[in-house]
Amino acid sequence: MPPPDRSLVRLLAGWLPRQRWFGGKDGPIDELAIGTATELRSGDPALHHLILDVRQGDATDHYQVLLGVRGDLPERLESGLIGRLHGADAFSGHVYDAAYDPELTRPLLTYMANETLVGPLQFRRAPGTGIRTDLEAAPIGAEQSNTSLIYGDSYICKLFRRLSPGVNPDLEINLALSREGCAHIPAVHGWIELEPGSGAVGGGGDEPVTLALLSEFLRSATDGWQLALTSVRDWFAQPLPPPGEGRNPFPDGSPAPHTPHAVPVFTADDAAAAGGDFGAEAERLGAATAQVHRDLAAAFGVTRAPASVLRTAVFGMNEQLDQVSAAVPEIRPYAPALRAVFDEVAAEAGELTVQRVHGDYHLGQVLRTDTGWVLLDFEGEPARTPAERRAPAHPLRDVAGMLRSFEYAARFLLARDDELPPDAAEALEMRARAWAKRNRAAFCAGYAAAGGPDPAEHRALMRAFEFDKAVYEIRYEARNRPSWLPVPLRSLASLTG
Ligand SMILES: Nc1ncnc2c1ncn2[C@@H]1O[C@H](COP(=O)(O)OP(=O)(O)O)[C@@H](O)[C@H]1O
Numbered sequence: 001m002p003p004p005d006r007s008l009v010r011l012l013a014g015w016l017p018r019q020r021w022f023g024g025k026d027g028p029i030d031e032l033a034i035g036t037a038t039e040l041r042s043g044d045p046a047l048h049h050l051i052l053d054v055r056q057g058d059a060t061d062h063y064q065v066l067l068g069v070r071g072d073l074p075e076r077l078e079s080g081l082i083g084r085l086h087g088a089d090a091f092s093g094h095v096y097d098a099a100y101d102p103e104l105t106r107p108l109l110t111y112m113a114n115e116t117l118v119g120p121l122q123f124r125r126a127p128g129t130g131i132r133t134d135l136e137a138a139p140i141g142a143e144q145s146n147t148s149l150i151y152g153d154s155y156i157c158k159l160f161r162r163l164s165p166g167v168n169p170d171l172e173i174n175l176a177l178s179r180e181g182c183a184h185i186p187a188v189h190g191w192i193e194l195e196p197g198s199g200a201v202g203g204g205g206d207e208p209v210t211l212a213l214l215s216e217f218l219r220s221a222t223d224g225w226q227l228a229l230t231s232v233r234d235w236f237a238q239p240l241p242p243p244g245e246g247r248n249p250f251p252d253g254s255p256a257p258h259t260p261h262a263v264p265v266f267t268a269d270d271a272a273a274a275g276g277d278f279g280a281e282a283e284r285l286g287a288a289t290a291q292v293h294r295d296l297a298a299a300f301g302v303t304r305a306p307a308s309v310l311r312t313a314v315f316g317m318n319e320q321l322d323q324v325s326a327a328v329p330e331i332r333p334y335a336p337a338l339r340a341v342f343d344e345v346a347a348e349a350g351e352l353t354v355q356r357v358h359g360d361y362h363l364g365q366v367l368r369t370d371t372g373w374v375l376l377d378f379e380g381e382p383a384r385t386p387a388e389r390r391a392p393a394h395p396l397r398d399v400a401g402m403l404r405s406f407e408y409a410a411r412f413l414l415a416r417d418d419e420l421p422p423d424a425a426e427a428l429e430m431r432a433r434a435w436a437k438r439n440r441a442a443f444c445a446g447y448a449a450a451g452g453p454d455p456a457e458h459r460a461l462m463r464a465f466e467f468d469k470a471v472y473e474i475r476y477e478a479r480n481r482p483s484w485l486p487v488p489l490r491s492l493a494s495l496t497g
């Protein structure tokens with residue numbers, strides 16, 4: 001019989017690729033090893049903290065797993081089952097994802113409150129805060145790149161799944177923005193890190209490696225994606241006008257659709273009649289975004305980047321497009337139009353002012369609380385390298401990310417419904433365009449009015465950033481959520497058409 005740790009490795013290698021947060025779905029795992037294993041609790045149930053070193057081709061990634069071990073596994077924990085091991089060592093019994101086990105996740109709060117050190121793990125409490133230790137955790141149900149636990153209704157603890165060397169930008173930026181007194185982020189209460197120089201996670205130099213972030217849970221907040229979708233649903237549900245009575249939805253002169261279900265102009269009155277208009281919220285979100293950009297500039301500084309930096313960035317855009325075209329054939333018809341937009345920016349490239357930005361900005365990363373918008377998840381795009389995520393960029397990259405998200409929200413219901421009769425689909429496509437147009441404009445107006453660079457004065461750059469993000473999204477959807485692929489594809493068809 002193989003030694004138990006080899007059996008554990010085999011179980012983990014079968015389980016890992018099925019996890020939503022696993023970033024290597026493109027290819028097989030060539031080798032999996034347990035990089036570090038730290039026992040956080042002995043007995044039954046036991047808790048082990050593992051860092052898995054996962055080699056795929058030439059690249060090795062590092063994933064964090066909280067591993068529970070129990071003799072008998074209660075039914076409520078079965079969804080996290082990784083497998084069963086027999087033997088006499090610490091891992092014998094049912095091994096499972098302990099993120100789903102409140103008995104095992106509760107001690108993490110106690111450790112953070114007491115700033116405990118266990119082996120290479122360092123539990124930290126944010127300066128000037130206390131941490132309650134009597135709360136039970138439940139994992140959040142959302143589709144995520146990481147796993148977040150909600151403790152009572154007080155805290156949310158994000159366990160980073162794919163680990164990067166050094167301090168995670170989410171922690172780094174949240175701490176820096178707190179110091180600036182930024183009103184648009186949740187309070188940081190604590191974090192977990194791997195001591196500097198542990199050698200795990202590809203070195204990490206003299207910086208600790210961030211493993212988890214504990215923040216204030218904004219219980220009464222609703223995320224921007226849900227709010228936007230509600231508004232789109234209301235707009236789609238407006239009764240269609242009788243044939244011939246439709247008005248052109250595009251005041252800028254685009255041709256009226258040749259359909260008996262032509263849609264009305266999306267004026268503020270129409271929107272109010274539909275209920276749930278998002279325009280004023282989009283404008284406030286634009287203003288909050290500009291304020292966070294201002295605080296990021298104050299915390300980390302700004303730099304003047306020569307034209308060559310933008311040309312290099314455009315080279316990267318074309319390179320990403322090549323890679324995605326090779327992997328996802330559906331993007332190929334749009335490639336010439338995308339390349340033309342990228343090349344236009346490269347030809348006109350001048351000096352740019354760059355700074356730290358959000359990096360993966362979309363409606364799912366913002367929460368509307370009773371008092372205003374709060375921004376979350378400053379980690380950057382999961383597929384980028386740690387250096388790319390921390391590199392200064394033009395703030396309009398974030399604006400472009402959010403404009404993409406308005407496109408997504410507008411088309412989400414449509415692109416995933418094959419059942420619509422063709423003329424209804426055409427009419428709803430017009431409504432989707434009108435909704436996106438209205439909210440994109442409101443967001444940009446709020447952003448510029450609050451002091452951000454005016455997107456209207458940087459049209460070519462905005463288009464390049466937006467198309468680059470769309471290319472990223474097409475790869476993201478193909479890899480992670482293939483049934484969503486029509487959403488960015490339809491939006492590309494509309495934006496390049
Ligand atoms: N402080 C918070 N309060 C309430 N909900 C939160 C908070 N932080 C995150 N969330 C919820 O968790 C979701 C995922 O959080 P996020 O930080 O974006 O994780 P991931 O990197 O895994 O996508 C968000 O879309 C939001 O709905």
Ligand SMILES: O=P(O)(O)O[C@H]1O[C@H](CO)[C@@H](O[C@H]2O[C@H](CO)[C@@H](O)[C@H](O)[C@H]2O)[C@H](O)[C@H]1O
Nearest residue numbers: 144145360362363364381382404405408473476
């Ligand atoms: O939030 P994450 O850091 O995990 O970001 C990744 O997943 C996002 C989806 O959950 C993805 O965002 C895309 O889908 C959103 C709707 O679900 C949409 O609002 C965004 O505009 C779109 O980009 C994001 O790209 C990815 O990095």
